[in-house]
Amino acid sequence: MLALFVGGFAPVAAAELRLRDDAGNNVTLERPAQRIVSLAPHLTENLFAIGAGDQVVGAVSFSDYPDAAQEVPRVGGYSRIDLERVLALEPDLVVAWRSGNDPAQVDRLRQLGIPVYTSEPRTFAAISDTLIQLGTLSGNMEAAGRVAAQLRDGVATLRERYAEATPVRVFYQVWEAPLMTVSDAHLIAQAIALCGGENVFANLDSLIPRVDRESVLSADPEVIVAGGMGEDRRDWLEAWKQWPKLTAVREEQLVFIPPSLIQRHTPRVLEGTRMLCEALDRARHSQRSASNAAPSP
Numbered sequence: 001m002l003a004l005f006v007g008g009f010a011p012v013a014a015a016e017l018r019l020r021d022d023a024g025n026n027v028t029l030e031r032p033a034q035r036i037v038s039l040a041p042h043l044t045e046n047l048f049a050i051g052a053g054d055q056v057v058g059a060v061s062f063s064d065y066p067d068a069a070q071e072v073p074r075v076g077g078y079s080r081i082d083l084e085r086v087l088a089l090e091p092d093l094v095v096a097w098r099s100g101n102d103p104a105q106v107d108r109l110r111q112l113g114i115p116v117y118t119s120e121p122r123t124f125a126a127i128s129d130t131l132i133q134l135g136t137l138s139g140n141m142e143a144a145g146r147v148a149a150q151l152r153d154g155v156a157t158l159r160e161r162y163a164e165a166t167p168v169r170v171f172y173q174v175w176e177a178p179l180m181t182v183s184d185a186h187l188i189a190q191a192i193a194l195c196g197g198e199n200v201f202a203n204l205d206s207l208i209p210r211v212d213r214e215s216v217l218s219a220d221p222e223v224i225v226a227g228g229m230g231e232d233r234r235d236w237l238e239a240w241k242q243w244p245k246l247t248a249v250r251e252e253q254l255v256f257i258p259p260s261l262i263q264r265h266t267p268r269v270l271e272g273t274r275m276l277c278e279a280l281d282r283a284r285h286s287q288r289s290a291s292n293a294a295p296s297p
Contacts, residue, residue, distance in 0.1 A: 019133055022126075023098050023118040025110075032139025033093035033115075037086050039106075040078050040097035042264040043119055043134075044069050046127075047095070049267050050135050050144040058089045065260060065268075081105050087112070093137060095119060099207075121265045122187055124155045124194075131267070147267055154270040158194055158277055165196030166287075168280045171221035171248070172199065174263070176236050178210045187269070188262060195277035197223070217243060223283050224248040225276065227259035251286055255279040 017029040037058035038044040044063035047056050059072040060081070073089065076082035078100045086094065091114060096106045098120035110116050117137060121127045128148040135144020170192050174180040182188045184202040192199050200219040201211060216224075224246075226236040237254040240246065248254060257279075261272030 017136060019117075019136060021116075021118045021133070022120040022130075025116070025118060027115055027117045027137065029093065029115055029137060033091075033137055035089065035091045035093070036138065037075060037089055037091040037094045038063065038072075039075070039081060039094060039101050040119070041065075042266050043095045043097060044072070045264060045266045045268070046131060046134055047138065049147050050131055050138070051140045052134065052138040055138055057091065058086060065266075083108060086114075093117065095134065122185065123190060124151065124187070124269070127187075127265050127267070127269065128152050130265070151267050151270055155194065155273075158273060162194065162196040162277055162281075165281070166284050167196060167198045168283050169200050169219070169222045170197040170280070171201070171216055171219060171224045173224065173226035173236055174208055176239070179212065179216075180208050181211050183207060183209055187265060191262065191269070191273040191276055192280075194273060195280045197276075197280050217246060220247050222247050222251065222287070223253040223255060223280060225255045225257060225279065227257060227263060251283070253279075253283045253286065 016031060019027055021027050034055055035057045036047060036052065036055050038047060038056055039060055041060065041062045041064065044056060044059045045065050047053060048066055048069055053068055056072050058075045059069060061074055061077045063069045063072060075085040075089070078097060080102065083105060086109065094109055094114055094116045096116055096118045098118045106116060106118065117133070119130050121130045128151050131144045131148040131151070135141040172182050172188055172192065174182060181201045182199065183204045183206060184199055185207050189199045189202065200221050201209065224237065224240055234256045237256055240249055240254060243249055257272050257275050261268050262276065
């Protein structure tokens with residue numbers, strides 16, 4: 001059935017808007033997009049953040065923030081898109097996630113003549129750039145500029161505040177089974193560094209590497225940070241309490257941060273990073289207090 005839609009999406013002939021996306025593709029539009037389909041929850045959230053929510057006509061599962069995003073028609077999940085549903089919505093722009101969406105499906109949309117903007121922000125600055133680009137493509141440049149500036153300013157404030165902070169060794173748990181963490185190439189690791197922390201698995205090769213329990217026990221982090229299966233479930237942290245000699249457990253430095261505040265590349269990552277910084281600061285004060293209370297030899 002896809003072939004029936006080919007003629008409905010002619011390539012842009014005389015574009016007024018042109019930019020290069022994170023996959024190196026040129027994206028061109030004759031005018032700001034009015035019917036946008038988002039193929040990732042964080043992209044849906046970013047579109048709403050810059051005031052383009054009313055222009056989002058389709059989104060993938062788990063596009064749940066803000067509340068209004070939950071009312072947007074679904075087009076499958078980010079890892080498997082329902083192309084028929086996307087085409088039925090007649091979008092004039094699709095926003096895609098480079099490392100999350102199926103490349104073949106995204107390429108198919110391009111082949112059908114639909115403009116596709118591919119996003120892959122891996123730094124705080126890149127999130128700001130993505131907001132600006134989405135603002136350009138959707139005609140919400142002023143609002144996008146404000147949101148991007150707030151993110152940049154917030155990050156700069158945290159960087160200055162914790163620039164001289166005493167390092168704290170951190171293990172960040174992305175998933176439980178299999179046990180997964182982040183390398184220093186990941187945005188979460190950059191948040192850890194911003195707060196004066198040291199990622200105990202900084203040098204692993206992949207972006208989200210698998211590790212085993214023994215490696216974590218050997219690294220003996222001073223703080224363990226985890227999300228969970230939901231925004232308020234701390235199950236993963238509870239599991240670490242079976243190793244009471246682990247420094248993070250012994251010092252009661254098991255930190256829960258709602259996944260959407262630190263694992264989604266949106267303006268709300270600033271809120272999650274602030275929570276992380278405060279947690280690492282509590283660990284520092286705990287260490288200082290313990291050191292001061294220790295009897296002199």
